[in-house]
Amino acid sequence: MTSRQMILGMQFSGGYGAAPGAWRLPGANLNSYTDMDQFVRYAQAAERGKIQLLFIADTPVLDVDLDHHAPHHMIDPLLILTVLARETERIGLVTTASTTFTEPYNLARQFKALDVISNGRAGWNAVTTSDPAAAANFGATIPPRAEKYERAHEVIQIVQGLWGSWEKDAWLLDVDGKRFADMDKIQPVNLQGKHAASRGPLPIPPSEQGQPVIFQAGGGSYGLELAGRYASGVYANPYTIEDARAQRKALRDAVKRAGRDPDEVKMLAGFMPTIAPSRQAALERRRFLDEVVDLNQRVRYLGAMIGLPLGPAQLDEPLTADQLADAIPSPHDPRSARALEVAREGWTLRDVLAHGVIDYHPVVAGTAADVADHMQQWFEAGACDGFSIAIDSYHDGFDAFVDQVVPILQERGLFHDDYEGPTLRENLGAHEQYGLDPRLTRPARS
Amino acid sequence: MTSRQMILGMQFSGGYGAAPGAWRLPGANLNSYTDMDQFVRYAQAAERGKIQLLFIADTPVLDVDLDHHAPHHMIDPLLILTVLARETERIGLVTTASTTFTEPYNLARQFKALDVISNGRAGWNAVTTSDPAAAANFGATIPPRAEKYERAHEVIQIVQGLWGSWEKDAWLLDVDGKRFADMDKIQPVNLQGKHAASRGPLPIPPSEQGQPVIFQAGGGSYGLELAGRYASGVYANPYTIEDARAQRKALRDAVKRAGRDPDEVKMLAGFMPTIAPSRQAALERRRFLDEVVDLNQRVRYLGAMIGLPLGPAQLDEPLTADQLADAIPSPHDPRSARALEVAREGWTLRDVLAHGVIDYHPVVAGTAADVADHMQQWFEAGACDGFSIAIDSYHDGFDAFVDQVVPILQERGLFHDDYEGPTLRENLGAHEQYGLDPRLTRPARS
Structure with missing residues (x-):
């Protein structure tokens, strides 16, 4: 209080x-x-x-x-x-x-x-x-x-x-x-x-x-x-x-x-x-909202944020163990640490993005x-x-x-x-x- | 029609x-x-x-x-x-x-x-x-x-x-x-x-x-x-x-x-x-509305419109027969003829003004x-x-x-x-x- x-x-x-x-x-x-x-x-x-x-x-x-x-x-x-x-x-x-x-x-x-x-x-x-x-x-x-x-x-x-x-x-x-x-x-x-x-x-x-x-x-x-x-x-x-x-x-x-x-x-x-009603439902809502967004561009930007060469082919998969080992948050974007934190939870890249890690304000989907x-x-x-x-x-x-x-x-x-x-x-x-x-x-x- | x-x-x-x-x-x-x-x-x-x-x-x-x-x-x-x-x-x-x-x-x-x-x-x-x-x-x-x-x-x-x-x-x-x-x-x-x-x-x-x-x-x-x-x-x-x-x-x-x-x-x-309801009631309404107006200035302007030296002392009187004989509408103000026409009806100068003869649009009070x-x-x-x-x-x-x-x-x-x-x-x-x-x-x- x-x-x-x-x-x-x-x-x-x-x-x-x-x-x-x-x-x-x-x-x-x-x-x-x-x-x-x-x-x-x-x-x-x-x-x-x-x-x-x-x-x-x-x-x-x-x-x-x-x-x-x-x-x-x-x-x-x-x-x-x-x-x-x-x-x-x-x-x-x-x-x-x-x-x-x-x-x-x-x-x-x-x-x-x-x-x-x-x-x-x-x-x-x-x-x-x-x-x-x-x-x-x-x-x-x-x-x-x-x-x-x-x-x-x-x-x-x-x-x-x-x-x-x-x-x-x-x-x-x-x-x-x-x-x-x-x-x-x-x-x-x-x-x-x-x-x-x-x-x-x-x-x-x-x-x-x-x-x-x-x-x-x-x-x-x-x-x-x-x-x-x-x-x-x-x-x-x-x-x-x-x-x-x-x-x-x-x-x-x-x-x-x-x-x-x-x-x-x-x-x-x-x-x-x-x-x-749930974190899953919130992500589903955000995935729908993202349908008009250029996710190919965003997944590449996500890669730049966490120091990995990511592409659209991996949109529906999570980061591999090797990728997670190599990932480093970029010091040039204050959102990078949060992006990597979400990626470490094992979400697909589409879902990492659906968490709003590249939005222009902090996002809570939940x-x-x-x-x-x-x-x-x-x-x-x-x-x-x-x-x-x-x-x-x-x-x-x-x-x-x-x-x-x-x-x-x-x-x-x-x-x-x-x-x-x-x-x-x-x-x-x-x-x-x-x-x-x-x-x-x-x-x-x- | x-x-x-x-x-x-x-x-x-x-x-x-x-x-x-x-x-x-x-x-x-x-x-x-x-x-x-x-x-x-x-x-x-x-x-x-x-x-x-x-x-x-x-x-x-x-x-x-x-x-x-x-x-x-x-x-x-x-x-x-x-x-x-x-x-x-x-x-x-x-x-x-x-x-x-x-x-x-x-x-x-x-x-x-x-x-x-x-x-x-x-x-x-x-x-x-x-x-x-x-x-x-x-x-x-x-x-x-x-x-x-x-x-x-x-x-x-x-x-x-x-x-x-x-x-x-x-x-x-x-x-x-x-x-x-x-x-x-x-x-x-x-x-x-x-x-x-x-x-x-x-x-x-x-x-x-x-x-x-x-x-x-x-x-x-x-x-x-x-x-x-x-x-x-x-x-x-x-x-x-x-x-x-x-x-x-x-x-x-x-x-x-x-x-x-x-x-x-x-x-x-x-x-x-x-x-x-009547022309008299309309004039009475306009006289009340005119209470905040500088009528001394207006009566002098009315004089200029009809070629007579008018002053506030005459506000509650009509034009005299001599004044009416001398009055000429000014060619410099298109409202002058109407002003003289109203004055000829025998209204006091306050009422001539209450007819709206110096307003910025034609007035009908009636x-x-x-x-x-x-x-x-x-x-x-x-x-x-x-x-x-x-x-x-x-x-x-x-x-x-x-x-x-x-x-x-x-x-x-x-x-x-x-x-x-x-x-x-x-x-x-x-x-x-x-x-x-x-x-x-x-x-x-x-």
Whole structure:
């Protein structure tokens, strides 16, 4: 038992689930990509489970071959969160938007509007864009990293400044006195950076949580500095507990350097569970999901991870004793040790891959208890403050996680029994902030 | 009787109504500006009246003194239309978005997403931005007119190109064949202009109407050319039937010059009715709405319109016989003749102003029949193809228009009895188009 409890987010990436083959799963709605009723149903399931937030990952580009896979991203994150805001009550609504290719005034306006429409449940995952194909959608190229992050600092500060441009008590609504608002409390922000600027004010009053919560994702020293200064939540992609603890320490140090309290910032580790009545059934489900994946390519990559020349011919056989004797986890891929560990259990290579050893988050394919055990182990090791759950397929995965995993976590005292309050800030334990953070010492203000 | 019937749009400008004092009207919801439930109620009322479309006018700026007036614009047009899309079935959803200060990829994505979410009911009023204060919100200045319109052509073509980048039959959803889509039919658009560019494709399938409908507003030869080439609907602001007929002729000529059929393009004239059981009650309502207006300034402007030095001291008196003899309508303001006509009826200056003679659209303050008569007169004179109704206050004005004026128009055969179909294109009689218009001879494609 621990007195601290984990923060959970359910992640949307595309219309069907985190697995590229989710669209084919029996029972899945084939039109889910464009069918808002489906997302409403998933969001309501997550809210039934008291999940703190929904998160839509996004890059403004088609970055997947649609011949076999569904798109990685939703048709439009802010519009979908607006739909969900109207049909849920408590769950937080967070999405990525690029600081590189969106005007800060437009960003500030749409996120603040979502915050007002959702009664204080919006969050912005403020990330820079790295994909040249995304840049090409804006007729641009990716700027150098330093410049990209310089702009990101400016954009976040301008957005926060605009969010606070209508003071908390500016809205009077005094019918008899004929005063709609107090214009002395609605002033231009006049923020001028090197890459972005805005005069303001933004004509939107505060929401129930004041203004949206900032999230951050993406590592490196630049990303850490950004998270340290502005974020209340951070999406991280560690593959092992050790890796996660190191990332969390680096984050907390960056927060301290920015003059803030590290407990203000929650690190959510990406996690891809497949939940089934048994480990065998979970593997069978993942084998089906893998049918659209190029396994020939993956088995060769698996070989590179464990230092063996593997090929498609061996897909349905396990490693031989000789191969196991020669295998060495690659130091270049943090997933390699886990890959070899699974291979040593004697699974065929197809099943080793079905365990998710090459997925972009740690995978547990097993029972609800297996999934809860993994989460408990990570959480109690101080690897993270919570998880961003990339469930394999939404159509039954949301229900399975909420109805089977959440009760175990609650029983073990690891997850709250109900929402702390109506706003995302309350449920995230995020600090109060309105407008720019007064503790910041390097504002973009000219 | 006429075989042609009018197109009607209900306009949202701000949270309360077209009158600056609408927020104070007894019965109005004071939080309406941020309360989506109110807008849903208004939208559902309009749909009950078979109104073809809702229109949100927008400029990304606070351009009103909030001390006494509510904001002119909504908190965010696309997010609000998304809310309305989910809680209506047939009515079209149109909003302004600036071609000057928004990236075409972001525009294309959000409007196409709205079109998909609404099952084919979205429209984009593509306008250039002229307000320097709006430009300052983007750290910019307003470009020269020619350059602004050159960019507008590029942005509209890029947006239309992106809309068509996922071919109509690209989405396969073939579970057994493991084919999600046909990537041969989802290709980059590679549109490169002088001011804007995008590679694409946009990963959103067609909606029930293919892609959103283009609207245009704003006159001059540049605006006419834009409308002629791309628009299916045009928002116009004529003050008189003569003025309207001239504008409509100029528009139809511009459409012909672009090689299109003028009947494809509908001109909607802005119109501000105040509906009450009697003309006296309508004036009383408008006097109350005017309480937050600076009437001292308005009475001086009224004087300039009719060639008399008028001041606030005369507000509650009519013009004298001597004044009436000296009065001459100013040739510089097309509203002057109507102002003098009302003054000649013997109203006090406060009541002359309450007739709306200085408002930014023609005003009828009277009974539902008065309102219907005005609309019939304009429509039958060929002044317009329909109206964009800027009702004084939404909270009772939507119901009054729908329950009192619409039945009269229907009885007179001037307005349809039901929606022609489920999409905006069907209800507007707009031509089919997917992707760029193949008739255009000057594409932005490099």
